[in-house]
Amino acid sequence: MKQTLARTSIRYLSDKAARFVPQSGVYPKGFVAGGIHCGVKKDGKSLDLALLHNTFGKDASAAAVFTTNKFKAAPVQVSQRIIKETKGSGINSIVVNSGNANAVTGAQGIKDAEDMVIVTDSVLESKPSSTLVMSTGVIGNNLPIDSILSGIPKLALSHLGDKHENWIECAQAICTTDTFPKLVTKQFQINSDTYTLAGLCKGAGMICPNMATLLGFFVTDAPVSPSALQQILKYAVDRSFNSITVDGDMSTNDTIVAIANGAAGGELIELNSSCAERYAAIQKEITDFAQQLAQLVVRDGEGATKFIKIRVKDSLSYKDAKSIASSVANSSLFKTAMYGKDANWGRILCAIGYANVSNGNSVIPSKTSVKFVPVDGSESLQLLKNGEPEKVDEERASQILEDEDLVIEIDLGTGGGQSADFWTCDLSHEYVTINGDYRS
Amino acid sequence: MKQTLARTSIRYLSDKAARFVPQSGVYPKGFVAGGIHCGVKKDGKSLDLALLHNTFGKDASAAAVFTTNKFKAAPVQVSQRIIKETKGSGINSIVVNSGNANAVTGAQGIKDAEDMVIVTDSVLESKPSSTLVMSTGVIGNNLPIDSILSGIPKLALSHLGDKHENWIECAQAICTTDTFPKLVTKQFQINSDTYTLAGLCKGAGMICPNMATLLGFFVTDAPVSPSALQQILKYAVDRSFNSITVDGDMSTNDTIVAIANGAAGGELIELNSSCAERYAAIQKEITDFAQQLAQLVVRDGEGATKFIKIRVKDSLSYKDAKSIASSVANSSLFKTAMYGKDANWGRILCAIGYANVSNGNSVIPSKTSVKFVPVDGSESLQLLKNGEPEKVDEERASQILEDEDLVIEIDLGTGGGQSADFWTCDLSHEYVTINGDYRS
Known part of the structure; x- marks a missing residue:
């Protein structure tokens, strides 16, 4: 490469x-x-x-x-x-x-x-x-x-x-x-x-x-x-x-x-x-x-095959929105799931849940919604609504995950109205290959 | 597996x-x-x-x-x-x-x-x-x-x-x-x-x-x-x-x-x-x-081929020692280097440098020393001494990295005397394989 x-x-x-x-x-x-x-x-x-x-x-x-x-x-x-x-x-x-x-x-x-x-x-x-x-x-x-x-x-x-x-x-x-x-x-x-x-x-x-x-x-x-x-x-x-x-x-x-x-x-x-x-x-x-x-x-992330935007909406502050977006964007489990084209949204929630937020009310599970937004303008796919999992059409999820580009929208539903965007890539075999042998 | x-x-x-x-x-x-x-x-x-x-x-x-x-x-x-x-x-x-x-x-x-x-x-x-x-x-x-x-x-x-x-x-x-x-x-x-x-x-x-x-x-x-x-x-x-x-x-x-x-x-x-x-x-x-x-x-870390103990010595506090050890233990670049058996100690220093410490004097580059300690009791290999890189015997480094087990000792030289141990594994191709396709 x-x-x-x-x-x-x-x-x-x-x-x-x-x-x-x-x-x-x-x-x-x-x-x-x-x-x-x-x-x-x-x-x-x-x-x-x-x-x-x-x-x-x-x-x-x-x-x-x-x-x-x-x-x-x-x-x-x-x-x-x-x-x-x-x-x-x-x-x-x-x-x-x-x-x-x-x-x-x-x-x-x-x-x-x-x-x-x-x-x-x-x-x-x-x-x-x-x-x-x-x-x-x-x-x-x-x-x-x-x-x-x-x-x-x-x-x-x-x-x-x-x-x-x-x-x-x-x-x-x-x-x-x-x-x-x-x-x-x-x-x-x-x-x-x-x-x-x-x-x-x-x-x-x-x-x-x-x-x-x-x-x-x-x-x-x-x-x-x-x-x-x-x-x-x-x-x-x-x-x-x-x-x-x-x-x-x-x-x-x-x-x-x-x-x-x-x-x-x-x-x-x-x-x-x-x-x-x-x-x-x-x-x-x-x-x-x-x-x-x-x-x-x-x-051009090392070994990246995906380009993912994490958008966090309706946060109490820009800082907490960015912290939550960053937590998802940095999760190895989320990134490997994206590489595997696996709609494992549990890993997204998990990373939202351990984000380092300054306000205790920034993440309320029962108000949190998550969806995949395809970049081709086709209909988005709701994964979680107000803390309850949606019945996910796995075929549609796989279809969306075939694309190189993806937007993941996390709506915190706090009424705060602040938002933040974060960009990340997936974690692939190629990443490990590049970094396991960089100096030689 | x-x-x-x-x-x-x-x-x-x-x-x-x-x-x-x-x-x-x-x-x-x-x-x-x-x-x-x-x-x-x-x-x-x-x-x-x-x-x-x-x-x-x-x-x-x-x-x-x-x-x-x-x-x-x-x-x-x-x-x-x-x-x-x-x-x-x-x-x-x-x-x-x-x-x-x-x-x-x-x-x-x-x-x-x-x-x-x-x-x-x-x-x-x-x-x-x-x-x-x-x-x-x-x-x-x-x-x-x-x-x-x-x-x-x-x-x-x-x-x-x-x-x-x-x-x-x-x-x-x-x-x-x-x-x-x-x-x-x-x-x-x-x-x-x-x-x-x-x-x-x-x-x-x-x-x-x-x-x-x-x-x-x-x-x-x-x-x-x-x-x-x-x-x-x-x-x-x-x-x-x-x-x-x-x-x-x-x-x-x-x-x-x-x-x-x-x-x-x-x-x-x-x-x-x-x-x-x-x-x-x-x-x-x-x-x-x-x-x-x-x-x-x-x-038994997913895909792990290495077992690494990070020991941080002579810290101002247990908390900062643990935070520094954790920072190294969680670095993807460090973990892939270990997988690649690459004595890329720069990545260790880098992770020490961005650790989230509570005391501004916890990490002083000119006092920081790093060495590899083999678990077989043979002589340890100094990589950095008081902030200055040592001339590293790459052959000896490779030999040490062939072992499954390794101790990395980070001496902060602060005079505080506190220490912490942290255990981690490497990041391998197998980790990506397992997590890219866990649900199926």
Whole structure:
């Protein structure tokens, strides 16, 4: 299933790649991107070094959310420090290597991450601390830093561009066990101004809720202040990257970065009341976009054969709705039942019942209803109504479970009216195969 | 892998069964046990109805811990009520069916569970509410109650006994996807009194920490008051059944019951200072025994090929030590790595790093050390020392990982001195196979 993109001809080896990798895109002004093989990945050819750079004359705004894991990888520590020191102003580049996470690598790891920043800043003639750094891959080995440091100038000087192919290569170069590069683009309007978003991410394993759960970045040519961008990013990530799961594991390297360079013009969107309307508009655009991007991670969940949305309705709070959705989405028994196309809704209820909710009245068995909602628009199938099991048409259930996509709707019936969506995949033999033998 | 024990000849179809099912046992005085096929399991022959009964003249003491899942199965609700009403005094029988969990079965489910109690009490000529009831199996279908109610007299009148075979059949009759019946016996002394413990449990799926995680009961002929027994049971279960995991799912039916009939004589062990020494002695015996029993559940974890103890040392508190051990024990990435015999200790660190600890200083990366401890007594293998990775001898690591058993020792280096043990298994292809197709 693993995909290798040759440098010059982009070949899609998986069916999913053919369906989810765009053939073209519309890109934000003033950014160049690219990826090369520099020598981290051992096959000698897979892309493993990515760079994204703001070429617009003005300093860009940046925002970031990082893993809350206590063992933060070196690049996370370095990027966190840079965001803090610069307050998100003047971040013009992101450099990423894949194949090695530079995590739990001691003092040498910190120095290597800092050197990646220094060399990128220098070769792109930027001020110091204009670059954020990310790494993804195996934990506990020091980077082959010489290959990376000599790769950066090669990439920066000869392999960056604003073409679709450059962006695809950039997306490919951050992948590890991903079976396809994840790239989304979108154009939108705020009043009379047209803006563009491009987003890249990588996922596949160690995907878990309640924080930035993977590597990802999105860039826009809209003008947004650093503090407004930070707040928007947090809102969007809570409802996208923090509302997906593949295996419940939370990586040491999770980082999501947003950069806005303002190259498309228009008035700056800031955190003040005069911007409220434009702020709300761009927050909605970025949140929708982040959900689209995050869903690709679930589509490409390690070994996934199913794409499942858990929608929890009529909760007393968004927090409890999300907690219940997350509990179902992370249940190994539920996920294996989905893999087996088994309408074993008892496992759904079971996971609702042990969800960690803050309000004792959030789950009342006699008010809880559950149904399967097919994505083809055909009639939904009620499984449980007000705590009582329905007589389920097993044939219809099997028919619905044949589809790759499924929505499971849980109505808590509390009268609270709050809802949350969560996206997950199934747990398959292939997941075990991939993770039982990742390092070799 | 599924095992069928014929009624008269006990055949062990799995290697694990041969290793973990005792060929004989020493049983507490004044108890009879047994199991039959009554018609719940669809193969028409597997044992699916179990009964355990106190024949000693005096009323026995009982204690129980139940699932905290919001969707409590009908038998859990009924047994909880009986324990509450009787304050644990005069519980003389436990009746269990396997093959159907009687969970999410509405008012009919409650009536069925109550009828199981009524018929058992009646046929054994006990006072009303002398019986606790349990069910295990598929969720959401009503019990074939007629088969069960006509099976109870047959079992109670003709198939109970105090022989090893009777206990094995009782243990077999509570199994679902278990590959072997789980039965442990033990004799111990307190001062000059000799007491005996017999314990049965079933597990395999939906095993998860932080509560009674499966069906189990243990009985002793020691004399213990109901309130003392309840407190001892809670202590023992916290350190045994609540310190194991197979898949992190928490069932709607989890119940652990202890019964003490005092048939071996001696002075009653109560909750008062004059009993302190004997209380401490029996608490230790029961806790060790509960750990032995709980470990069998991990040994028979669905699809398990490994048996792993996570020991967390030098924590600021028992609670945080247990939380960290649980986090590692439940990580899908860690469990698949163990299945793949891959010394991917980065995944161990990662899970330590996202553990839910109450004290911010419980995990300090620069003080954390991790090693593999082989169970054959050979030298342990240091993987991480004070936050810095060791140069790992991969050949030695592979050698250690060839063993079925492994201890992973995590030293937090906080100076707090508290420790916790947690037991887990690996996540294999077979787990996915079993759970992808459990109902059919």
